[in-house]
Amino acid sequence: xxxxxxxxxTAALSALVLVTAMVTGILGATPQASAAAGTAGCGKTPTLxxxxxxxxxxxxxxxxxxxxxxxxxxxxxxxxxxxxHWLNGTAGDVATGGSAGATWAxxxxxxxxxxxxxxxxxxxxxxxxxxxxGRDLTLVxxxxxxxxxxxxxxxxxxxALGWSYGGAMSYAVACARPAxxxxxxxxxGANLSGCAGGTQPVxxxxxxxxxxxxxxxSLGRGIRDTFVRNNGCTAQNxxxxxxxxxxxxxxxxxxxxxxxxxxxxxxxxxxxxxxxDGSTTTSGARTWTGTExxxxxxxxxxxxxxxxxxxxxxxxxxxxxxxxxxxTTPGACATAYRVVNSWQGGFQADVTVSNTGSAAATxxxxxxxxPSGQTISQVWNGSLTVTGGTATVTNAAYNGSVAPGAGATFxxxxxxxxxxxxxxxxxxx
Numbered sequence: 001x002x003x004x005x006x007x008x009x010t011a012a013l014s015a016l017v018l019v020t021a022m023v024t025g026i027l028g029a030t031p032q033a034s035a036a037a038g039t040a041g042c043g044k045t046p047t048l049x050x051x052x053x054x055x056x057x058x059x060x061x062x063x064x065x066x067x068x069x070x071x072x073x074x075x076x077x078x079x080x081x082x083x084x085h086w087l088n089g090t091a092g093d094v095a096t097g098g099s100a101g102a103t104w105a106x107x108x109x110x111x112x113x114x115x116x117x118x119x120x121x122x123x124x125x126x127x128x129x130x131x132x133x134g135r136d137l138t139l140v141x142x143x144x145x146x147x148x149x150x151x152x153x154x155x156x157x158x159x160a161l162g163w164s165y166g167g168a169m170s171y172a173v174a175c176a177r178p179a180x181x182x183x184x185x186x187x188x189g190a191n192l193s194g195c196a197g198g199t200q201p202v203x204x205x206x207x208x209x210x211x212x213x214x215x216x217x218s219l220g221r222g223i224r225d226t227f228v229r230n231n232g233c234t235a236q237n238x239x240x241x242x243x244x245x246x247x248x249x250x251x252x253x254x255x256x257x258x259x260x261x262x263x264x265x266x267x268x269x270x271x272x273x274x275x276x277d278g279s280t281t282t283s284g285a286r287t288w289t290g291t292e293x294x295x296x297x298x299x300x301x302x303x304x305x306x307x308x309x310x311x312x313x314x315x316x317x318x319x320x321x322x323x324x325x326x327x328t329t330p331g332a333c334a335t336a337y338r339v340v341n342s343w344q345g346g347f348q349a350d351v352t353v354s355n356t357g358s359a360a361a362t363x364x365x366x367x368x369x370x371p372s373g374q375t376i377s378q379v380w381n382g383s384l385t386v387t388g389g390t391a392t393v394t395n396a397a398y399n400g401s402v403a404p405g406a407g408a409t410f411x412x413x414x415x416x417x418x419x420x421x422x423x424x425x426x427x428x429x
Contacts, residue, residue, distance in 0.1 A: 040399045040408070042152035043075055052091075057142040058135045063123040064143060065095040067106070068151065069115035077154035079117035079297070080147060081109055082140065084162030084169040086273075087128050091121040094166075100274055100284025107161055107187075107273065108290020118151055129169035131193040136169060137176050144180065149398045155381075155409070156303040156340075161185035161293055163273035164215065168192035171223050174202045178230075179348060179378055179413050182300055185293045187273045188212055190219035200413070201231045201260040201343060205296045207267070207289055210240050214271040224264055228253060231260040232343070240266035246278050248288065257343055259300070265292055303340045303350070332357025333426040335366055339418045347418035351393070353426055354407035363400040363429035364408065367392040371420035382410035402428065 050068045054061050069078060083106045085094045097104035103111055106119045113119070122139055129136050140160075147153060158181045160170045167189025174184040175198035183203035204227035208220035217240075228235055231253075238251035248267035256262055269275040274287035284290070334354045341348040353364045370376070370389050382393040399408045 041074075041148055041150045042077060043406075044150065044152075046072070046074065046150050048147065048150045055139075055142055055146060057139045060125075060135075062125075062139050063091065065091045065121045065123075066147070067095065067110060067119040067121075069113075069118065071115060072151075074152055077152050077157075077302070079113065079157040079159065080144070080153045081106065081113070081117050081119050081297070082143075082158075082160040082170075082173070083107055083109065083119060083121050084129060084160070084166030085121065085124065085127070086162070086164035086166050089166070090127060091123040094121040095119075097284055100282075104274065104284025104287075104290070107163070107293065108284065108287075109161070109294060112290055112294040118147065118153065120147065124165070124169070129165050129172075129193045131169065131172055134176075134194075134196065136193065137172065137196070140173060140177070145398065154302050155411075157182055157300075159183050159185075159297050161187070162189070163187040164189065164271065165192060171195065171226075174198075174204060174227065178202045179411060180380065183297055185296060186220070186223065187289065188215055188220065188271055189223060190215045191223055195223075195226070198226055199230060201257055201341075202227055203260050203262075203296070203300055204231065205263045205265070205293060207265040207273075207292065209269040209271060209275065210266055211243060211269070212271045217266070224262070227260075228262050231262055232257045233262050238264050238266070241268040243268060246280065248275065248277060250292065259341060261296075261299075263292075263296055265289070332359075333361075333364065333428045335424040335426045337421060337424055339421075342418040346413065346415045348411065348413055349418075350409055350411050351424070352407050352409045353402065355402040355404050355428060357428070358404050360404060361400070361402045361428035363395050364402060364426060365392060365394045365429065366410075366424055366426045368422040368424045371416070371422055374414050374416035374420065376412050376414045378413040380411050381408070384412075400429070 048066060050066055052065050054063050083094045085091055094106055110119055120143060131137060160173045160181055162170045167186040170184045170186050171189050172193035172195060173181055175195035178200035185205040187207045188209060206220055206224040208217045210217055233253035234255035239249050241247045241249050245268045248265055250263060250265045253262040267275045272282045273289060274282045274284045276283050276286045334356045336352045338350045339347050340350055351366060353366055355361050368391055370391050376384060376391055379393060381399060382396055385392050393410055402408055
């Protein structure tokens with residue numbers, strides 16, 4: 001896609017900037033957790049296949065393009081990467097690389113991931129991401145649940161990226177789904193799709209041209225600074241290349257919470273996702289941005305234990321040492337509680353429910369007394385009820401079946417201290 005072909009977006013996107021406050025107001029409600037199925041798809045023969053597909057979401061038929069790795073292994077948890085198109089672009093442009101060529105498919109992530117990631121390119125309504133009433137976040141939730149329920153996905157390795165309007169949608173995902181997505185990359189983005197929430201940490205990469213004529217770089221700096229604050233990084237004004245230098249400068253922020261880096265890449269150029277150092281032309285084959293994105297995503301370690309051995313000791317997030325509280329009931333059920341991330345005033349934990357008996361279960365339930373000062377604000381992969389200081393999580397519709405020796409995992413976000421490990425009880429149904 002040539003630069004002149006992009007400049008016509010200026011008027012449309014400028015108008016969208018003016019209505020951002022209206023969109024943000026619409027999306028200001030408390031977001032729902034994604035219905036991601038954890039490892040529900042692991043070990044299953046998939047029904048999904050690569051190609052163009054449709055899904056019913058928010059009362060509408062929505063389309064997307066799915067790319068499953070060559071030689072897909074149903075017992076291997078894969079990264080899941082959402083790639084959002086630009087205004088007047090399409091999912092097809094993202095999936096094929098458009099005029100930039102196949103090396104730029106999914107912003108270069110298909111080539112660079114080398115069959116280690118499941119890739120999905122959703123299609124926006126009217127070729128954009130207005131996210132009216134949160135409809136596009138609902139699409140992300142529904143696609144996540146569908147893909148993770150059918151394919152083997154590492155639920156601690158979900159990522160989102162996009163350019164221009166697609167960058168705005170990636171920013172909306174970072175704001176609204178911080179407990180679901182591990183990191184996002186925003187290329188030449190702005191707050192156009194809203195920011196519901198926007199107070200929790202997410203690993204964040206921003207890339208922007210210093211003389212962007214469509215979305216001024218000040219807009220990119222502004223959304224970047226949301227996660228500079230959320231991630232506890234030391235505020236700064238990072239250096240940016242001089243006009244005419246045809247170079248780029250990358251800054252890694254200091255002081256960020258462990259596991260939540262922020263990087264900022266400014267380049268001497270206009271509104272493009274594929275700048276080339278030393279040239280005024282653009283090229284998906286020669287740009288540095290795809291590699292920068294892949295390196296940023298792949299540096300973040302998995303915190304999901306292998307699906308084939310759910311009772312094994314899981315690897316831990318660098319941001320916190322895990323706490324494990326095993327508990328076995330007469331009903332041949334065991335649990336493991338892990339704190340995977342923590343920050344001042346709150347934390348994220350995973351709970352694994354294992355079937356240690358000889359009979360298959362059709363459902364499960366985990367209960368515990370909340371430690372003093374703790375409250376739960378969000379749960380995914382299960383349904384939460386709190387009664388008189390006792391929290392109970394039951395299985396979701398898609399992860400209640402647990403075979404002997406297998407398990408299911410749900411996650412939660414809580415306020416309060418992460419040092420108090422609760423005693424869990426569980427039951428298989």
